[in-house]
Amino acid sequence: MRIDSQQYVAFLEEVMASYPKVDPISIVHNKYPVHHSLKVKKWLGDNIKMSVFYSWPPASGDLMPMDAVFTDILNEFDAKQIRVHSEKDLYKEVEKCFLMLTQKENYVNSLISRIPLQLQQIVLKKGESV
Structure with missing residues (x-):
């Protein structure tokens, strides 16, 4: 079962809420399509508290x-x-x-x-x- 972009954004919001004193929160994205959807990219762009390592190796x-x-x-x-x-x-x-x-x-x-x-x-x- 894969999650859709709305579920993934909800997960990211939950992560942000659970780390109120951490700035930025660094996350790794892999090749799953949901990580590269327009909705997720827009949400990440609007939330400067999240830092994404886009160049992480595929086998990470x-x-x-x-x-x-x-x-x-x-x-x-x-x-x-x-x-x-x-x-x-x-x-x-x-x-x-x-x-x-x-x-x-x-x-x-x-x-x-x-x-x-x-x-x-x-x-x-x-x-x-x-």
Whole structure:
């Protein structure tokens, strides 16, 4: 499920509200179309509190622990053949998988400790995904 530009702008507004003393708030955009929609570009242009790194390497997501968590959640869905038929059920299943993963001993530390190796691999691949 992908979010549309209106949902993404609402998310950015929520991020801004949660960091009232941070100026600017730096974010990274990847290649998802919603990040480059006219509505999002206009909103970012009107909100100088947000700073976007547009030149971030395409494989930067490979370095973000949260992306690794979502990959692990998707792997759990595949391994357990989890199928959902509503948005509500999807959120419930994602939450269950997230809790199961993050309660594993050293799970978060392992995510963070992988970053240097992933960075080396991205450099070797000249910015492409690992």
